[in-house]
Amino acid sequence: MRPERYDTDDATALRRDYYEDVASRYWRRPATSQEVDEGLAGDGVEALEPPTGQFLVGRYDGKAAGCGGVLMLDAERAELTRVFVRHAFRGTGGAGTLLAALEDAAVELGARRMVLNTRLDLVEARALYTRNGYREIPAYCEGPYMEIWYGKELVPGA
Helix, strand or coil, X not given: CEECCCCCHHHHHHHHHHHXXXXXXXXXXXXXXXXXXXXXXXXXXXXXXXXXXXXXXXEECCEEEEEEEEEECCCCEEEEEEEEECHHHCCCCHHHHHHHHHHHHHHHCCCCEEEEEECCCCXXXXXXXXXXXXXXXXXXXXXXXCCEEXXXXXXXXX
16 A cells, blocks of 8 residues: 555556446446546545645555545544445455555544545445444535445554
8 A cells, every 4th residue: 555646547547446336336337438537527636645635556466456545624634535446356455454554644644533424335335444443423524425424533653
């Protein structure tokens, strides 16, 4: 797990796979390339660079396997976003490793608390978060694809 610009070839491919996966599940049909392009256009990913955020890419046997980002919402709170592990790499323990690396990145940016929002149908993601200490919290933002919110206190050096 390493910081990487969001616009490298590997990061871009992972972001496309992430959006295709979550959009296809939401629409209950495969997302088209055009829909993926539209979803990624203007999605604010450029904020995932210090000092406002960080984007990470995880590799397994040298292959880009997963990604995720943290975005500072204020001086002490970071938002977890775009957490994704390609299907071929699921079950390898990479999701937990990615989540821990994202938490470390948030602490390095000054965060003391991590928050996130997700959809109810993303059961694997919700299980990952609760397995790693995230608890349901009141909504801190709103939008069309936000159905449940989680938070976790971050412990520097943990």
